[in-house]
Amino acid sequence: MSDDLTPRLGLPYLLPAQAQKHVTVNEALERLDALTQLALASRSLSVPPAAPAAGECHLVGSAPAGDWEGQAGRIAQREGGGWVFITPRAGWRAHVLDEGVTLIHDGTQWLEGPRRLGVNAAPDAVNRFVVASAASLFTHEGDDHRLAINRAGAGDTASVVFQSGWTGLAEIGLAGGDGFTIKAFDGSTWYEALRVDAAERELLAGEAVLYHRSNLLGPVGFSGGLPAGGVLERGANANGDWLRLADGTQICSHRLAASTVSATVWTYPAAFDFAPVVTGTAEAGTLSVLCLDAAPDTSSVGFSLRDGTDARRGDMAYLLAIGRWA
DSSP states (O other): OOTTBOTTTOOBOOOTTOSOHHHHHHHHHHHHHHHTTOEESOSSOSSOOSSOOTTOEEEOOSSOOGGGTTOTTSEEEEETTEEEEEOOOTTOEEEETTTTEEEEEOSSSEEESOSOEEESSOOOSSOOEEEOSSOOOOOOSSSOOOOOOOOSSTTSEEEEEEEETTEEEEEEEEESSSSEEEEEEOSSOEEEEEEEETTTTEEEETTEEOOOTTTSBSOEEEETTEEEEOSEEEEEETTEEEEEETTSEEEEEEEEEOOSSSOEEEEOSSOOSSOOEEEEEEEOSSOEEEEESSOOOSSEEEEEEEETTSOEEOOEEEEEEEEEOO
């Protein structure tokens, strides 16, 4: 700055014994009129507008031409039928009328909006937006309202942390992965309470899938010593019906006519991992009992229906086998 100008706004000083002091005063007043409550008509022009109003201000674009040539980044003020150019300084604020945005100059360039904002609290370098209040409200403007939390990449975090005494106790969101998680702090470590596996469309507690109406029934299995798949699995074929439970239990049933000549073989509708317990009842007008002709194996059993004289009968038998499929 020159000794003839004020250090902040560059207003001209009155000099001792200066003639036509009103010229200097008027120049200072015009500059004050432009910079006080600074309002820029635009920041997108690189050439002057065709018919500017007196006092109209613009932020000169990056590639100016015509009367603005060589004035990139400066404030152009229409004054006395010409343009006066003002160099902005750090901390200056300006409102761009045609965009409705507020700019702040950082000493090098204009930036949109405040870099930090504190409502009843002081922001810092990390917490640039801080609110101290009994409650906060985000509401719609006629229809929907959506709050977005965006992270930089797949290994980063986008979450909401719940604290007590500035110590985190719970967290929900994307915590270092693509699965939506609910985490809690037990006093020494953070643990994952629930996680949504988006690829498999499953809800997990730890690594175990939680059951719900759509996956309660279905193929059962074991993985790593833990049930995998449904809780109950049902099936039927020509050899009867079967029911498998996630704990490894299997129940097979069938209605089958016995032979009066030799043992009747029942092949289970689903094989067992170990020989099951086989029982049954007879559908007969004469007292008869079910007898196993041999010990059951994992895939079938031979049986007979016999009356009080030990004679074979050809009645219908209701058979039940209970054992383990795994």
